[in-house]
Amino acid sequence: MNDIVRILKEKGFKVTPQRIAVYNVLMNTKEHPTVEAIYNKLQPMYPTMSLATVYKSLEVFRELNLVQELNVGEDKFRYDANVKQHPHIMCIDCGRVDDVDDEMFFNLKDEVASKTGYELVGQKLYFYGRCPSCKRK
Amino acid sequence: MNDIVRILKEKGFKVTPQRIAVYNVLMNTKEHPTVEAIYNKLQPMYPTMSLATVYKSLEVFRELNLVQELNVGEDKFRYDANVKQHPHIMCIDCGRVDDVDDEMFFNLKDEVASKTGYELVGQKLYFYGRCPSCKRK
DNA sequence: TATGATATGGATAATAATTATTAATTAATA
DNA sequence: TATTAATTAATAATTATTATCCATATCATA
Numbered sequence: 001m002n003d004i005v006r007i008l009k010e011k012g013f014k015v016t017p018q019r020i021a022v023y024n025v026l027m028n029t030k031e032h033p034t035v036e037a038i039y040n041k042l043q044p045m046y047p048t049m050s051l052a053t054v055y056k057s058l059e060v061f062r063e064l065n066l067v068q069e070l071n072v073g074e075d076k077f078r079y080d081a082n083v084k085q086h087p088h089i090m091c092i093d094c095g096r097v098d099d100v101d102d103e104m105f106f107n108l109k110d111e112v113a114s115k116t117g118y119e120l121v122g123q124k125l126y127f128y129g130r131c132p133s134c135k136r137k
Numbered sequence: 138m139n140d141i142v143r144i145l146k147e148k149g150f151k152v153t154p155q156r157i158a159v160y161n162v163l164m165n166t167k168e169h170p171t172v173e174a175i176y177n178k179l180q181p182m183y184p185t186m187s188l189a190t191v192y193k194s195l196e197v198f199r200e201l202n203l204v205q206e207l208n209v210g211e212d213k214f215r216y217d218a219n220v221k222q223h224p225h226i227m228c229i230d231c232g233r234v235d236d237v238d239d240e241m242f243f244n245l246k247d248e249v250a251s252k253t254g255y256e257l258v259g260q261k262l263y264f265y266g267r268c269p270s271c272k273r274k
Numbered sequence: 275t276a277t278g279a280t281a282t283g284g285a286t287a288a289t290a291a292t293t294a295t296t297a298a299t300t301a302a303t304a
Numbered sequence: 305t306a307t308t309a310a311t312t313a314a315t316a317a318t319t320a321t322t323a324t325c326c327a328t329a330t331c332a333t334a
Contacts, residue, residue: 012310014300014301014309014310014311015301016300016311016312018312035292049312051313052294052312052313052315055293056293056311069210071208071210075290075291075321076290076291077292098253098255100252104248104249109264111241112224112226112237112241113266115237116235116237116266117268117269117272118226118235118266121266122264122265122266123262123263124263124265125260125262125263126260127246127249127260128259128260129250129253129256129259131254135254135256146331149281150282151280152330152331153281156282171320172320185283186283188284188321189285189322194283196322212292212320213320214321
């Protein structure tokens with residue numbers, strides 16, 4: 001059985017076609033889509049699904065830690081089915097958002113904790129630049 | 138003469154009491170205030186100043202690179218008169234936002250560039266945790 | 275110092291993303 | 305299958321931000 005189905009059941013949430021559809025969009029992309037983008041991608045297959053349902057599905061997934069929310073500085077959120085906190089990089093020309101391998105950030109948390117006196121629980125690391133394809137132009 | 142006055146003049150912007158007031162709030166705080174917070178702080182001294190004026194002043198300052206905009210993941214921006222890109226840390230309990238010394242991030246950009254193939258131009262680094270005072274409770 | 279061109283401030287309306295509400299529908303389970 | 309509780313979808317409400325409009329303040333120039 002699909003993971004998402006099992007987890008929803010375990011946590012007492014209902015398994016609906018809409019939720020599965022929203023989650024599958026996120027599972028099958030590397031594009032870190034916005035709510036709008038997810039909605040648009042689902043339109044052809046689920047023409048009756050409303051934007052509010054996309055929002056609510058994402059809210060449930062976030063609660064269950066099945067997706068993470070990104071804010072790269074736009075006035076809206078993007079979503080990622082990869083819930084491991086990892087850095088992202090955005091192209092300032094074309095707007096695409098990519099993952100950044102995070103092995104180089106291993107000891108960052110400890111260093112920040114000792115510098116600031118905070119007890120660290122998380123981090124959001126965003127980089128900005130020109131992607132390989134935009135660089136060429 | 139005040140720096141802000143000189144720069145506004147040089148760039149052909151008019152020097153108004155409102156602009157100076159907004160800038161001074163930012164100069165004299167380490168709190169990374171929101172627009173609302175700036176507005177509230179100015180109310181006693183400038184009771185006729187409107188929220189729109191705060192927004193517009195900040196827009197000018199951002200254009201002139203006199204302030205930087207932060208988005209720590211709230212649904213609003215915070216502002217900092219320190220325009221050098223540096224990491225921030227937010228307390229998940231009380232909401233305060235502090236600076237993080239950035240010497241430890243020196244070679245980060247180069248590493249990210251070589252990993253991703255992007256040409257790096259900037260970064261936003263946010264950490265989350267419990268501040269020393271909230272930790273004690 | 276006075277004048278006049280023009281950018282700015284302040285009030286308010288508009289916008290856009292998100293959240294709340296609600297009635298009708300649907301799924302889970304006895 | 306009936307009951308119950310959760311969910312959907314449509315819509316309204318909310319909230320941060322941006323745009324508009326015009327009286328007014330600023331400042332170069334006379």
